[in-house]
Amino acid sequence: MSTRDKLVGAATLKRLRLARGWSLSDTARAIIDTAARLGQPFDISAASVQRTVARWESGTAPILPSERYQLLLSHLYARGPDGQTSLGAGSDFAELLDALGHLGESERHLGELRALLLRTTTDSGGLLALLGPPTQRTLSVVLADPSRLDEGLIAAMRDAVATVNGHVGSIPFMRLQLMLTPIVESCRRLLASPVPKMLLPDLKSVAAQAYTLSGRLAFETRDDEASRALYTSATNAADDPAAPWRHAAVRLSHALVTLYSRPGLDAAKQLVDAAVRDARAGQSVTIRARAHALQAEIAARAGQAKHAQTALALAWYDMDKDRDGDPATSSFSPAHLRGFEGITNLYVGDLSAAHDYFARSAESLLAPRERVQRAIVATDQAIARIRLDDPRSAAELLHECIDAASETGGRVAAIRLRRARRDLRPWRREDFVADLDDHLIEVFGA
Template sequence: MQRRTFLAGAAAAGLTAKSSAAYASSAPASTLPDPAAYVATTARLRSRYWIEEPGRLLPVVAEHARHGARLLAERPEGAHCSAIAETALLASRIAFFDLSLRGLYVRRWQDLALEAANRGRDGSLAAAVLGHMAFAPAWTGRGAEARDTLAAARERTTSGDAGPTLRAWLDAIAAEAEVRLGTPDAAFPLLDRAADTFAPPDTPGSWTADGPPAWLDWFSAARLEGFRGAAEVAAGRSAEARATLERTLAGLPAHSHKQRAMTLAELAATAAGAREPQDACRLLEEALDLVGVQGYATAVDRVRTVRASLAPWSRETFVRDVDDRLRAGGG
């Protein structure tokens, strides 16, 4: 990942998030985006998330979110509201997961996404936004807030239009919340329920005959395995975790750089726990190779955590090589 690009994206994100509300209220009506074009652009940006360097993509998505805030003031139709919600949610995802921005930078986009989803009466998208709102408190030890937010997300899935993929994802992230909050044993009943709920591709049973909506592209059977593997690592079930994470890698597409990097870092944690430091460092280097292809701050954070567990071997060359990679910016 190019450090300069990373910083440029972060700076642009901050400026755009901070000014969106004022921009929406002050822009002349003649500059409003065309609603149909807005929806088409949203679809293009969705696909770019998986292939483009996040520092370059965030300013583009953030600007589109600003246009959405202006369009929302004109009370557009439901489909247009959903596109605005999806765009703002995407901006928040890039900021939080890819660039490790926190606080108001992310929350402003999430608030816009929730407002747009509610305006369009899109309960499933509102549930997805609330699910993402639970990450920040879960990652910072605010357990009651995280669990309450996830409960609110689940309430939005009771109207009948939310398919099993979304409900399974909510259970999976609830399981991750328990891991982050230091209660990994509480994650496994949630993961079992997610596995029972999740519909495989041949019988999607979701919103349409083709499965979940296009915006729900961050969850799959392999990723559900990844959640379980991370919980098993946290619970000290190293042998089970290794097998689960190997299945995760086998199920992820080759171009899924972000999730593959996370999975490799979790596998490194199992090697570190087994006192196999050289193997752990090899896996950490593979994870950083993928981060170098497409930046992902969440994976770098996990690499750093696993590296810290290798302190007894800090003088070994293979550990120092990982340190050099991390000092160089993670790529």
């Protein structure tokens, strides 16, 4: 971190303080009050805290606030002068994170701070917190007069959807659903209003993303009726002849939740086949790879080995292409595709190969956003061990999967766990299965 960067960070912290009309002593008192509100009272004097604040803002050798102070500053600046929580672009909180980054804090830790504050947002009722104060005001004006919709507001709404999506796996699904609700409802109202015609395609694009994510979150919270309605809205919003890959992306997400919320394979297969057609006509090789991968899984579950292997080959063909400039923001990666290789081999191939594919996939799915998928893949790996007649080792792995499924709240992971436990029935009198049952009861209550 260069000296110039640190001075920019220090200046930003000073600007934030002065914008609230605070002296150094006022800021010290605000930090102490915030610590008390959070149940973390200081045992040091206000004068000492004031000297620490001054060192952060030094014009010659500024220092990075410690982790404890970063947490307190985050809670302090997440609340605006009006007491409302605001975490979006243009908020004091966003400015604080920028300052900490200039002072040398890592992106990983800044992401953890952002996630921590997002977790508390729904507790305080700040459902519009992902939109900064200027954007909140603009949204209110535009909802009253849709003709005033502009590109800036659409971009802010897109960023809010991306923020919620980025915290899948690290924040409970119900909270994410609550944070997304204002964006979903704003999209509904604006699409039903006379917005500027030239902005309609971008608005529909954001709406499709919001509805799709909300449909997935409704599925995770076991509201299947709401999920189906949201996916219908997403499909309609994504109906852009110039970008058929958007339609494909919606249908792929819909197919996945349909696979686990409706009996049989037919409904999911129809969605996947339609997604493949759209993806082949579209510009996104990532979406094509994902569509062919899911097509392989559906075929494998139906016992169609040749069809499954062909679809997998097509998925790898797409995955290996140059994806620079790909219009889709999907995080689908080779690690995800190896998981589909595993599931295909689990049903219609070599069990040892399936196990190894699952292991390689799980080892690579390390990002916070990938925790849900990692729990699913690891549970599938345990199922492969059971079918390879290694139930004790499978049970050991399932203990880790239970903890992961509990932490993420993933519905599919829980379904996979129940399937794995059924596969262990021949060993139900063994101590290692009894221990697993105790763990399941402790975590899930059943």
